[in-house]
Structure formats: C-alpha cells, structure tokens
Amino acid sequence: MFEKSTWIKLPRNVLVGHGVVDDLGTAVGELYLTGRPLIVTSPTPNEIAGDRVRAQFEDPATAVVEDASFEAVEQLTATAEEVDPGYLIALGGGKPIDIAKMAADHLGVGFVSVPTVASHDGIVSGRSSIPEGDTRHSVAADPPLAVVADTELLAEAPWRLTTAGCADIISNYTAVKDWRLARRLRNVEYSEYAGALSEMTAELLVENADMIRPGLEESSWVVVKALVSSGVAMSIAGSSRPASGAEHLISHQLDRIAPGKALHGHQVGVASIMTEYLHSGENGEWAAIREALGELDAPTTAAELGVDDEELITALTSAHEIRDRYTILQGGINEEAAIEVATATGVI
Ligand SMILES: NC(=O)C1=CN([C@@H]2O[C@H](COP(=O)(O)OP(=O)(O)OC[C@H]3O[C@@H](n4cnc5c(N)ncnc54)[C@H](OP(=O)(O)O)[C@@H]3O)[C@@H](O)[C@H]2O)C=CC1
Ligand SMILES: O=C(CO)COP(=O)(O)O
Ligand SMILES: [Zn+2]
Incomplete structure (x- = not known):
C-alpha cells in the first residue's frame, strides 16, 4: 500500500x-x-x-x-x-x-x-x-x-581536495551498510535504487582508481561523475542516507573535537575503514577499503589525518550521540572496543 x-x-x-x-x-x-x-x-x-x-x-x-x-x-x-x-x-x-x-x-x-x-x-x-x-x-x-x-x-585544483572527494565516495560502501541495517532493525525507509546506485558509484570509482592521478583531466572526469551520481542517489532517497552513515557521524564529531585538522572526505574515509570492521569483523572488507583509499593517496590513519589518537577515540565513542540516525554505532562503542577497532585496522 x-x-x-x-x-x-x-x-x-x-x-x-x-x-x-x-x-x-x-x-x-x-x-x-x-x-x-x-x-x-x-x-x-x-x-x-x-x-x-x-x-x-x-x-x-x-x-x-x-x-x-x-x-x-x-x-x-x-x-x-x-x-x-x-x-x-x-x-x-x-x-x-x-x-x-x-x-x-x-x-x-x-x-x-x-x-x-x-x-x-x-x-x-x-x-x-x-x-x-x-x-x-x-x-x-x-x-x-x-x-x-x-x-x-x-x-x-589541489590534489588533496580531489582525494577527499574520492574518499567521500568510497565511504558510500559503509553508509549503505548502515542504511540496510537500519531497515532491518528499525524498519527505516530504504530505497533499493538509491542504495544500489550509491554502492555502484563507489565500485566504479575503485575500479578506475589507477586512472585517478594528480593533474590528469580524466581523473577529474571520473571523480566528478561519481560525485554527481552520489548526489543523485541522495536525491532519489530524499535524504543523505545513501552517502552518510556512521563514518559520517565520526567525521562530524572530529569536526567538533579537532576542527580544521582534516578534510571532510579524508575523515569519512578513515572512519569507513573502522565502521566496515565493525560491520563485518576482521575478515570483512575493511582492508580493501583501506587499500583503495591508499591507492588514491587518501589518508588511512589518524596520524595522516593530523588527528591525535585520543581525539579519534573520543570521536568514535561519542559519534552516536550527535544525530538520530540508526547505524552500527547505535548505543555507542566503549573506549576499550574503540581502541581495539582502531588498532586492529591500523588507524592508530
Ligand atoms: N553539503 C554537504 O553535503 C557537505 C558540505 N561540506 C562543507 O563544505 C565545505 C568544505 O568543502 P571544500 O570544498 O573543502 O571547501 P572550500 O570551498 O573552502 O574549498 C577548499 C579550499 O580550496 C580553495 N579552492 C577552491 N577552488 C580552488 C581551485 N580551483 N584551486 C585552488 N584552490 C581552490 C578554497 O579557496 P578559498 O579559501 O579562497 O575559498 C579553499 O581554500 C565546508 O564548509 C563543509 O562544511 C562538507 C561536506 C559535505
Ligand atoms: O557528506 C554528506 C554525504 O557525503 C552529507 O552527509 P550529512 O547528511 O551527514 O551531512
Ligand atoms: Zn560526505
């Protein structure tokens, strides 16, 4: 109905x-x-x-x-x-x-x-x-x-801004996982079209990662098309859900805790490595996300973000408080577990 x-x-x-x-x-x-x-x-x-x-x-x-x-x-x-x-x-x-x-x-x-x-x-x-x-x-x-x-x-334009755009797209993988989890556990409205488009956008970007190099116009082409596609996924969903899950919550917290230290895309990329680990465990896709980010010259560690380990752990443990959006971090992660995921993934 x-x-x-x-x-x-x-x-x-x-x-x-x-x-x-x-x-x-x-x-x-x-x-x-x-x-x-x-x-x-x-x-x-x-x-x-x-x-x-x-x-x-x-x-x-x-x-x-x-x-x-x-x-x-x-x-x-x-x-x-x-x-x-x-x-x-x-x-x-x-x-x-x-x-x-x-x-x-x-x-x-x-x-x-x-x-x-x-x-x-x-x-x-x-x-x-x-x-x-x-x-x-x-x-x-x-x-x-x-x-x-x-x-x-x-x-x-400065290469680091382009690598941030790439990382924002790669974070779509975990954003969609969070969205599906929210559908299963909270019956939130989910769009198969928007979810599939968002995931496919991240996949195409990763498949074309070797084409994405500084100063190459083809790179800008690939990245901007992916950004448009991600924007369309959000328009279809009528929300940022296809492109913003727990990894974005962590990044928003980092903006508060360590303002101006790193770019949005770089923060969500590093956070995505950890939320993927939380979704799928040590044999999950977190290493592939880390590899894809590294291949695109995007940061994969707190140090590369210019963020202290303590700041990262505080962002992880408090991310669930900032928005009413069901994700893998619902209810929060305690400090011990946050240190465990950040260490296991090599983020700290
Ligand atoms: N709507 C959304 O979903 C999201 C919005 N944001 C917001 O976007 C902003 C951050 O985005 P970002 O794009 O980094 O922001 P900026 O517009 O601040 O651009 C980043 C920097 O690049 C400079 N710049 C712009 N174009 C060029 C160019 N062609 N060559 C060289 N330098 C250039 C800018 O110069 P100058 O300082 O002169 O402007 C600025 O210093 C924040 O305000 C953030 O809150 C972030 C994520 C998601
Ligand atoms: O950055 C975004 C998607 O990439 C927008 O997400 P938010 O709705 O969390 O601000
Ligand atoms: Zn984003």
Whole structure:
C-alpha cells in the first residue's frame, strides 16, 4: 500500500568537460531562467574563474563569501534582496556552494553549481552542511538546477581536495551498510535504487582508481561523475542516507573535537575503514577499503589525518550521540572496543 508521494529533485543539466566553464551562459540559457545572476564565490575561485563567468552574463552581481556559517547565509540573503537576482551561480568549493544553496532556498530562487574542486558530494547534492559553534547542521535544500564542472579547472585544483572527494565516495560502501541495517532493525525507509546506485558509484570509482592521478583531466572526469551520481542517489532517497552513515557521524564529531585538522572526505574515509570492521569483523572488507583509499593517496590513519589518537577515540565513542540516525554505532562503542577497532585496522 503506497501512502506517500515521492518527490525526486534532480539537476536538469549536468555539463562536465574541458573548458565548459565558458559554456555556463549557454547552460543557464537552456534553463529559461530570467533576471540577473548573483555569483556567489570565495576568494580563490573568484580569482581563478570569476571573470570568465562574469563575461558571459549581462549585468552580473558578485558576492564573495569568506566562511561557511549561518551569518554568511544571512548576509548573502540580505545582499540578494538588494540585488534582486533571478538566480544564483555558486562558483567554488563546498563553502560558497553550501552558502548559495541555503540562500537560494530562503530566497525562493534556483542556483547553478560550478564546482572548482571535487572535494565532496555536497557540490551536487540537496544538502548544506553548516557549522555553528561546536555543532554542524546538515540542512536540506533544493539541489542545483544545473552543474557545470570544468575538468581543466578541477585538474588544476589541489590534489588533496580531489582525494577527499574520492574518499567521500568510497565511504558510500559503509553508509549503505548502515542504511540496510537500519531497515532491518528499525524498519527505516530504504530505497533499493538509491542504495544500489550509491554502492555502484563507489565500485566504479575503485575500479578506475589507477586512472585517478594528480593533474590528469580524466581523473577529474571520473571523480566528478561519481560525485554527481552520489548526489543523485541522495536525491532519489530524499535524504543523505545513501552517502552518510556512521563514518559520517565520526567525521562530524572530529569536526567538533579537532576542527580544521582534516578534510571532510579524508575523515569519512578513515572512519569507513573502522565502521566496515565493525560491520563485518576482521575478515570483512575493511582492508580493501583501506587499500583503495591508499591507492588514491587518501589518508588511512589518524596520524595522516593530523588527528591525535585520543581525539579519534573520543570521536568514535561519542559519534552516536550527535544525530538520530540508526547505524552500527547505535548505543555507542566503549573506549576499550574503540581502541581495539582502531588498532586492529591500523588507524592508530
Ligand atoms: N553539503 C554537504 O553535503 C557537505 C558540505 N561540506 C562543507 O563544505 C565545505 C568544505 O568543502 P571544500 O570544498 O573543502 O571547501 P572550500 O570551498 O573552502 O574549498 C577548499 C579550499 O580550496 C580553495 N579552492 C577552491 N577552488 C580552488 C581551485 N580551483 N584551486 C585552488 N584552490 C581552490 C578554497 O579557496 P578559498 O579559501 O579562497 O575559498 C579553499 O581554500 C565546508 O564548509 C563543509 O562544511 C562538507 C561536506 C559535505
Ligand atoms: O557528506 C554528506 C554525504 O557525503 C552529507 O552527509 P550529512 O547528511 O551527514 O551531512
Ligand atoms: Zn560526505
């Protein structure tokens, strides 16, 4: 018996390729948007591609955001009320894209995502992740109307940001395991399509790992397609479940306990090695996850994250407290067991 309707919101156009930042105007034209654009960016992407973007529009306005915060969303909303844009263009990494995503939602306008780094799947998803004090809010918003990902720009971005994007995708393996566990034990709503797409995305990325090397445009292509696919899985699910399980809870805790030490993708990758061990034991797939991360130059230990062993153990033992999301960590893991899993997997 179907009691609910399903509303799947997806980007309408996804343009990936060499130099496509110069086709942004055409891609926007295809969306039949009206009014002037407000370009939301941060200093480095503005420097790298701001002029190329502005050159394609009549009378564009630009807002440069320095940090990801609710104040930044408010400030941007106030700027937008003065500018009266027809739509927003988010140019940059997760910071300007998250801010634009939330502001677009508040303003009731659409936005187009132009990622200049492939650092995590938030660049295409319908979720913003905004820090506030020592907590992090994962807020639902509409996904971009279009994604224009220039593989030339992405290939020139710092390699560690790309490896973080890869690790965010690899963490889909354990996110889906947590989601299935929650279905079995708590009867949470589960989508076979979203779960399968998310897993397949991680598998394809790992299969193509030898193609993913610094400075190679083909690498950016593979990674950005995986990020789009992961974003689509979240859109189908109507939640971040296909791409965010216990490994994300641990990473969110690390953001509180050891802020600014490591990138989101790198944290979820290392956490994924441990949650896989918790799911499947010593003969499970945790070593394969560790190997795949290592092959992609992503960290596999607390030390490589720049995080103290104690900080990692505290994040593990407290991760279950931060969100009402059933995972393998439901009810918590005690310190002794946390040290055991972190040691057995070589994370500490
Ligand atoms: N929505 C979601 O699901 C998720 C959102 N997030 C959020 O995303 C943010 C982190 O994402 P991230 O992408 O790392 O954030 P940033 O937007 O901060 O980008 C990372 C760094 O790369 C710089 N940069 C951007 N493009 C280029 C380029 N082409 N070449 C060289 N440098 C470049 C930025 O410069 P500058 O400092 O000038 O901006 C910044 O220093 C956080 O705010 C986090 O909360 C994280 C995970 C998931
Ligand atoms: O990072 C995400 C998926 O990769 C989003 O997850 P959250 O919903 O936990 O913020
Ligand atoms: Zn993530």
